[in-house]
Amino acid sequence: MDGLDEIYNDLIMEHSMNSYNKKKLDKADYCELGHNPNCGDEISLEVKLNGNIIEDMAFTGHGCAISQASTSIMIDTLKGKTVEEAKEIVKTFIEMIKRETKNEEDLEKLEDAIAFRNISNMPARVKCALLAWHTIEDMLNK
């Protein structure tokens, strides 16, 4: 197997090494920590809401390319969505990673995050890809 280029592609590399979403928000409404002891990946997610809409989001932290890129791309995808839409997208992403859905129409909602669809070929890295999504899931359910 290789398929490496599908995973470590330009999009993921750019987001992991030079993310514009990696910063602190001026005024965050919520902050949640995510940690993957396996890798030592650590992220801190910040969200600013405007009513029911995710107005802004950012992250800080460190870890492997997959975890950092997944966080940054997730932020791009969820920004501007309503909380309900976001929950739906998060659910779809997790299902995609676990190979529980192949419905292309649903997957389109993920926008760039669809780049992670082949991560299940690298089982050791699935947790890295899911870290941010589980973290936001916890946050949205609060």
Next chain:
Amino acid sequence: MNIKDDFAILKNRNITYLDSGATTQKPRQVINAINNFYENTNANPHRGAYTLSMDATEVYENTRKKIAKFINAKSSDEIIFSKNASESLNLIAYSYGLDNLNKDDEVVLSIMEHHSNLVPWQFVTKKTGSKLNYMYINDEFEISDEEIESKITEKTKIVGITHVSNVLGTINNIQKIIKYAHKKGAIVVVDGSQSIPHMKIDVQNLDADFFVFSGHKMLSPLGIGVLYGKKEILNKMNPFLMGGDMIEYVYEQETTFATLPNKFEAGTQNVEGVVGLGAAIDYIEKIGYEKIEEIENEVVSYAREELSKLEYIDLYITPNKENHSSVISFNIKGVHPHDTASILDTEGVCVRSGNHCAQPLLRSIGIDSTCRASFYLYNTKEDVDKLISGIEKAYNMFKKYIKL
């Protein structure tokens, strides 16, 4: 003699296995010995009056004698079987540490201890009100004589030291540490997990009070470990786990315990593991430590040289070759070790990445994880070449994105 041929998994999976520091592969001779045990000798040792059970007992006890001889213990009563090094270390912490440490006493560890020789000591020092102090490494990734002499004091009652670091590969000067600790009245617990697979151990010559190791890092099955302790110390200690063969008489409210070594072996033991460990020792002795050191020296020296040529990696090894065993930690600058390990994996190169159960050590160096290649007698220079080309591949994938 082609050693690799004894390890079917290396061919069956077509891998470059560089994670022997985590666990070694097992030679056919060990696997066959276990098979043979189940087909011809299996019964619960010590428990039956029939011939088969006596045979199982004999295999079990003969292996204890073999291990005593292998590490030059005075008596086979000094060899206690456990699940692994971690259990051996917990036994010492609970049965020796809890009963012998008093308020204001000190326990001294090296900062490079595996969590298994660190967390139990945090527990017992907290419980007993004693202090936990550390010997730190210098910029050559070694513990200096001055550090040893400044940290081990009259107040020190226990010193815990890994013979070889599982992250740095540094061989600690345990002769010096043991001598110095004894002079100050402390006992020394040596974690031999990463040394005994590679070098001849003589516990009497070292004068170690305790010496522990795991079978699975020296060609044996998972789940079998050894605790060596000086008889006079073990005799005075209370049992750790209770029940099964470790008793003598049990009354409704009182129990008297068996003598050594059974006193520390509660419940039905891992006889298959003991059999495998015995076969592993035979295998190591047949090849001989001299030969093992020669093979490893050639492969590891080559790895050190080749890795040193890559200017884009950080290496965490001592420059003093004679103090370095078979473990090499490295990072590609700016690339997370898990990504490097994943890319190496696609080339069939198995290395570990992470904190290697040594978080305080990595924190003291100022990093949170490394890639670790660890070598054993079945590795060759070709394995090193595969490692190097895998690292080059990873670097080339990341090169244009790396931000330092």
